Amino acid sequence: MPSCTQSCLLEPQGTPATSSRDAGVSCPGSEEGAQSQDEKSESSSQAAPCTHRICRDPLNRKAATLVLFMLEKYKMTDSIPQAALLKTVNKYEKHFPEILSRASEIMEVVFGLELKEVDPSSHSYAFISKLALPSEGGLSDESGLPTSGLLMLLLGEIFTKGNRATEEEIWEFLNALGVYAGRSHSIFGEPRRLISKYFVQQKYLTYRQVRHSDPPRYEFLWGPRAHAETSKMKVLEFVAKSTGTVPSAFPDLYKEALKDEEERAAVRAAARAAAVAEGRAHYRAQARSSSHM
Incomplete structure (x- = not known):
């Protein structure tokens, strides 16, 4: 479940958490377009009270506003002077450190961008990417x-x-983030297109x-x-970071993740051993060839 801070960003104008009756995703490569969800999407409104309560916090609202400003600067690849950030929070200047901290957390969790001070003399900032996906440079929509x-x-x-998550479960999750099928989002655009073109097509x-x-589900x-x-x-x-906790707080998932790490390490070790063996065989072959000459 997304944190309330994320929900406040992703639904920055406090959009009512109404359900989408057009939550299907027509994804390339499937046997047919997904069916629209009906009853399941109604439950997404259960996330609304938390989202709306947290968004009444003026510091969270200012953090959401600051994030939108940061995103514009990111798209223009501009560094961000602290003076511009202060101007954005306006009369909440005395709360600037807390607002900047909340906005930076959102940028990191939602976009994988870490805010760094690049020029201490002028107090200007820039973003660096810190997510694990090496090809994420191509993982962006038309907005950049x-x-x-x-x-x-x-x-x-x-x-x-x-x-594995059913389509209904995925859209309940996205609805809780303020992201609805058929409704253009101020940050992610039309989410069905984002999922089908930028996530499914890129595998x-x-x-x-x-x-x-x-009927088909x-x-x-x-x-x-992935x-x-x-x-x-x-x-x-x-x-864990997005929910303000640590991986071990999810014991079953943590155990599965540890097993996955061990399996990956074994595969890497086997690949290295195979490469070494192949290199030695190639060396011996070259040595025999040289001796015959």
Whole structure:
């Protein structure tokens, strides 16, 4: 479940958490377009009280405003002088350190961007990427905003659901973040397009029909690139950070992530051993060839 701070950002204007009756995703490569969800999406409104209560906090509202300002600067690849940040918070200047801290947390959790002071003399800042996905440079929508943070949250949701999440579960999760199918989001645009074009087509997510479902239902799994470019432990660390806790607070998931780390280490060790053996065989072959000459 997303933190209230994230929800305040992702639904910055306090949009009422009404359900979307058009929450299907038509994903390339599936047997047919996903069906729109009806009853399931209604439960998304249960997340609304927390979201709306937290958004009444003026410091959270200012943090959300500051994030939107930071995103504009990020798209223009500009450094951000502290004076501009102070101007954005306006009359809440005395609370600036707390507002900046909350805004920086949102930028890190949602977008994987860490705010760093790049020029102490002028107190100017810039963003550096810190997510685990090596090819995230290409993971952005037409707006130029990085979407790896949202992808990591979706990977985390799939992981916590037993490594597969139904389409209804994914949209309940996104609705709790203030992201609704068929409704353009101020940060992520149209979410169905984002998921189908930038996550499924690039093979970070797999979208398929649930076996033996009649009428057809659909589910999301980690795609091959997600398995190759991140790990369950890294995603669990991301989920833990987004909920203000630590990976070991999820004992079953933590145990599974540790097992995954061990398996990955074994595969890497086997690959290294195979490479060494191949190198030695090549050396011996060259040595025999030289001796015959």
